[in-house]
Amino acid sequence: MAAAKPTKILSVKDQIADQLRSDIIAGDLAPNTKLNEQELAKRFGLSRGPIRDVILQLTKEGLLISKNNCGASVNSVLEPKLQKLMINLRRNIEVYAIENFKNNPLTEDDVTQLETILDELQGAFDREDFTEVTKVDISFHNYLIYKAGGEDLVNIWYPYVMRMRLNYKRITTSSECVEEHRGILQALREGDITRAVKAIKENIK
Structure with a gap:
């Protein structure tokens, strides 16, 4: 058990x-x-x-x-140009974090914790609780950022993700969102940093 x-x-x-x-x-x-x-x-x-x-x-x-x-x-909603800049800044931080896993790969415990977060993400989608979807989505990325760079990197990254919110308009189904995150996790689990970087870039739009 x-x-x-x-x-x-x-x-x-x-x-x-x-x-x-x-x-x-x-x-x-x-x-x-x-x-x-x-x-x-x-x-x-x-x-x-x-x-x-x-x-x-x-x-x-x-x-x-x-x-x-x-x-x-x-805070007010960002105008489109600033939103695009914020997305680019967030993406750069997360790519930096992913690349840090080259020398400090995820442990099996990390993978288990992240899989649990993704189960929670699917559950929030199933309940159509999009506030919780947003918070759980952020917690997945927060876990990776903290694992890669500790509080210092989280403190740089966190205001960007909270300021820009998350863009679910491009997501057509809950499975698409969850599978994007599973793709990131699977690449990291296999140590394929190039694929993980590509997956994180596709997720942050």
Whole structure:
């Protein structure tokens, strides 16, 4: 019998940040929506101090933008030229990460963890929970980025992926999205870095 997957314990602030992330990804908090600290504190039953910490965290991630004397608001949608630039920057970071696996290949445990993430991705598609699809998709790439370059590389990469969101308009079926990711994983498992780089480039558009 396989060992049960450990439950990740999130702090209250992490739970709030995750909920607000979901609200933004789902469109419940639309671009340019101003956040009210007092209303958020009331919603989550906390003082304004932890709410400020969460707002700062999401600002660093690129989901929010803060201006002096104006508070924080949901970041605007990127114009097409900037979106294209952001995609290129993200792609370059992920190719760099993939190439690092030449000397530090994935372990069987890594492969198992990533396969579990892909099962979760398929499950989210099956439930038509596209907010969760986005978050699980990001977690797959985050795993690879962290494995390749640790927190330093994640901190460079993460604001790009959160700012640009993910483009599912080009995906025609859930199986297409999941298979793209399985192709990346299979190439890495076989140590075929050239094929893995090609697969990651095709996935990030």
